[in-house]
Amino acid sequence: MSNYNLKEIDTRAPKDVEKKHIKEATEKIVDDLNELQNLLYAEGKHAILVVLQGMDASGKDGAILNVFGRMNLQGVDVVSFKVPTAEELSHDFLWRIHKNAPAKGRIQIFNRSHYEDILVTRVHGWCDYDLAKKRMQAINDFEKLLQKHNCTQILKFYLHTSEKEQQERLQERVTNPQKMWKYNERDFEEAKLRSKYYEMYQDCFKNCNNPEWIIVPSDQNWYKEYVIAKTLRDTLKKLDMKYPSLASEKPKSE
Amino acid sequence: MSNYNLKEIDTRAPKDVEKKHIKEATEKIVDDLNELQNLLYAEGKHAILVVLQGMDASGKDGAILNVFGRMNLQGVDVVSFKVPTAEELSHDFLWRIHKNAPAKGRIQIFNRSHYEDILVTRVHGWCDYDLAKKRMQAINDFEKLLQKHNCTQILKFYLHTSEKEQQERLQERVTNPQKMWKYNERDFEEAKLRSKYYEMYQDCFKNCNNPEWIIVPSDQNWYKEYVIAKTLRDTLKKLDMKYPSLASEKPKSE
Numbered sequence: 001m002s003n004y005n006l007k008e009i010d011t012r013a014p015k016d017v018e019k020k021h022i023k024e025a026t027e028k029i030v031d032d033l034n035e036l037q038n039l040l041y042a043e044g045k046h047a048i049l050v051v052l053q054g055m056d057a058s059g060k061d062g063a064i065l066n067v068f069g070r071m072n073l074q075g076v077d078v079v080s081f082k083v084p085t086a087e088e089l090s091h092d093f094l095w096r097i098h099k100n101a102p103a104k105g106r107i108q109i110f111n112r113s114h115y116e117d118i119l120v121t122r123v124h125g126w127c128d129y130d131l132a133k134k135r136m137q138a139i140n141d142f143e144k145l146l147q148k149h150n151c152t153q154i155l156k157f158y159l160h161t162s163e164k165e166q167q168e169r170l171q172e173r174v175t176n177p178q179k180m181w182k183y184n185e186r187d188f189e190e191a192k193l194r195s196k197y198y199e200m201y202q203d204c205f206k207n208c209n210n211p212e213w214i215i216v217p218s219d220q221n222w223y224k225e226y227v228i229a230k231t232l233r234d235t236l237k238k239l240d241m242k243y244p245s246l247a248s249e250k251p252k253s254e
Numbered sequence: 255m256s257n258y259n260l261k262e263i264d265t266r267a268p269k270d271v272e273k274k275h276i277k278e279a280t281e282k283i284v285d286d287l288n289e290l291q292n293l294l295y296a297e298g299k300h301a302i303l304v305v306l307q308g309m310d311a312s313g314k315d316g317a318i319l320n321v322f323g324r325m326n327l328q329g330v331d332v333v334s335f336k337v338p339t340a341e342e343l344s345h346d347f348l349w350r351i352h353k354n355a356p357a358k359g360r361i362q363i364f365n366r367s368h369y370e371d372i373l374v375t376r377v378h379g380w381c382d383y384d385l386a387k388k389r390m391q392a393i394n395d396f397e398k399l400l401q402k403h404n405c406t407q408i409l410k411f412y413l414h415t416s417e418k419e420q421q422e423r424l425q426e427r428v429t430n431p432q433k434m435w436k437y438n439e440r441d442f443e444e445a446k447l448r449s450k451y452y453e454m455y456q457d458c459f460k461n462c463n464n465p466e467w468i469i470v471p472s473d474q475n476w477y478k479e480y481v482i483a484k485t486l487r488d489t490l491k492k493l494d495m496k497y498p499s500l501a502s503e504k505p506k507s508e
Contacts, residue, residue: 044344090298090357092403098352103344134402141395148388149346254347254385 002209006198009215011162013223022226029229034071036236037107041075043241044105047152050232051113054159055197056187057169059218060111063159066221067229068109077102080111093117093135094142101146114139115156115204122200123193136207143210149254153235154211157228158201159218166191256463260452263469265416267477276480283483288325290490291361295329297495298359301406304486305367308413309451310441311423313472314365317413320475321483322363331356334365347371347389348396355400368393369410369458376454377447390461397464407489408465411482412455413472420445 013022040046052060068076079100088096094114102108118135121127127135146152161169170191173183205213214231218224267276294300306314322330333354342350348368356362372389375381381389400406415423424445427437459467468485472478 087357090359090404091355092399092406094399094403095352095355098349101345101349103341105344138395138399138403141392141399145346145348145392145395149348149392150344152346254388 002206002212004202004205004213004215006160006202006215007195009160009217011160011165011217011219013217013220017223019220019222023222026222026226026229029226029233030067030070032233033067033229033236036233036241037071037075039241039243040107040236040239041072041105042243044244045151045241046239047102047104047146047150048107048232048236049102049146049152049154050107050109051115051154051156052109052111052159053113053115053119053157053201054218055161055166055194056184056190057166057173057182058159058161059221059224060159062221063157063225063228064109064111066225067232068107071107075105076107076109078109078111081113081116092138094138098142101150102152104151114142115208118204119197119200123196132203133207136204139208140210143208151254153239155231155235156211156213157231158205158213158215159224160215161218163191163194165219166194256460256466258456258459258467258469260414260456260469261449263414263471265414265419265471265473267471267474271477273474273476277476280476280480280483283480283487284321284324286487287321287483287490290487290495291325291329293495293497294361294490294493295326295359296497298498299405299495300493301356301358301400301404302361302486302489303356303400303406303408304361304363305369305408305410306363306365306413307367307369307373307411307455308472309415309420309448310438310444311420311427311436312413312415313475313478314413316475317411317479317482318363318365320479321486322361325361329359330361330363332363332365335367335370346392348392352396355404356406358405368396369462372458373451373454377450386457387461390458393462394464397462407493409485409489410465410467411485412459412467412469413478414469415472417445417448419473420448 013019040048052063054060064078068078077100081096084093084096097110097114100108100110118127118132118139122129122132143154147154170187173179173187205215214227216224216227267273294302306317308314318332322332331354335350338347338350351364351368354362354364372381372386372393376383376386397408401408424441427433427441459469468481470478470481
């Protein structure tokens with residue numbers, strides 16, 4: 001299913017889950033994750049690419065801190081894609097992305113990603129529909145390259161927050177001294193474009209759906225972290241990895 | 255036309271061309287090229303990727319020296335793709351290639367290229383037919399990305415030499431002190447696989463044919479250089495480039 005209507009998708013945890021239980025479950029999963037990451041690194045056969053997208057203040061930084069924060073730094077990297085530099089603009093839009101694709105054995109986290117080239121750019125009219133279509137095709141080809149030619153598992157998370165929650169978080173950046181560094185006056189203007197963003201996100205969920213996007217209810221951080229951690233844990237478990245023995249061969253590349 | 259039979263294609267200049275005239279023509283073209291490269295750099299709208307492939311001793315280095323050697327270094331780069339490093343092998347086979355794709359305004363020369371991943375690897379059985387097919391698809395997607403998303407003109411040259419000429423050149427590496435540094439005992443073994451190489455090259459001309467490969471008769475360096483220089487000059491001329499005026503806008507990226 002990739003025909004999402006974001007306005008109809010809940011931004012909060014299901015009513016029947018209990019915060020206390022979920023937090024305990026997350027703790028356990030994060031421990032599992034650290035063990036699985038070590039195995040991923042040791043085996044060196046698979047690469048993991050985690051794409052985090054969401055409106056401003058949807059909690060991407062917090063997710064990185066709390067889900068991945070205890071992993072062994074040696075095998076995990078985060079890259080934040082900001083406004084492209086002059087050098088990046090002199091190349092195709094996937095050039096800076098490909099450079100940062102994960103090596104086998106590693107987890108690469110994209111804090112925003114190549115998807116901004118069909119999201120913020122479309123919302124502001126810097127990228128029209130025809131170009132967006134071409135870019136979506138290029139993105140699909142690119143993700144297929146990573147999957148088929150470097151054993152890469154791609155996990156694409158959309159952190160889904162309500163307008164009300166976003167406003168509160170943006171407001172906190174104005175008043176909380178520890179959060180003021182994140183304040184950007186344009187964020188309030190950008191937040192007004194929510195329904196335009198929804199439209200573009202939905203188009204991208206529909207057209208760039210291999211793998212499908214995971215919509216993460218993110219108004220409550222404890223639930224958001226649970227969903228991300230659990231999805232990653234389940235993905236890693238399915239890889240059926242093994243610690244190489246002394247006699248193991250070097251991993252094959254494709 | 256991309257169904258080539260290399261055994262039937264001449265490795266020497268057509269009978270009716272005269273070395274003296276061709277060399278004069280090449281001189282003139284190389285001058286034009288330097289002017290056109292300056293324009294390419296100044297305009298900053300297009301990128302040029304020149305792929306040089308050929309058997310050992312087919313004259314790739316000489317072509318780089320004599321066709322591109324007088325251009326402004328600031329706008330031309332050469333990269334030689336050797337046996338992949340451990341870091342390169344931990345990524346998909348196009349990762350190291352994409353990193354070296356040309357920026358707008360620049361000429362990038364690939365001395366060997368991503369095509370080795372479906373040539374030498376197939377000749378030696380490190381890459382089977384199924385994997386080769388997948389790689390060819392990935393190569394086509396990748397070249398389309400450069401063409402459509404960074405205004406890149408790709409020129410793919412196969413430097414075609416005869417077995418006799420190759421043997422003489424390899425032998426010269428054994429006897430000429432200035433060429434001994436290029437000597438590699440395995441080259442003689444590799445040369446014996448010529449018909450296997452032909453088969454793989456023909457498959458790649460057929461399946462990766464956008465743009466079509468240019469087969470360059472390369473037994474005589476003066477003719478080889480003429481064909482490469484002329485093809486590049488004609489390609490640059492067709493771009494209809496203009497020096498930006500003071501009032502020009504910044505180039506659009508796609």
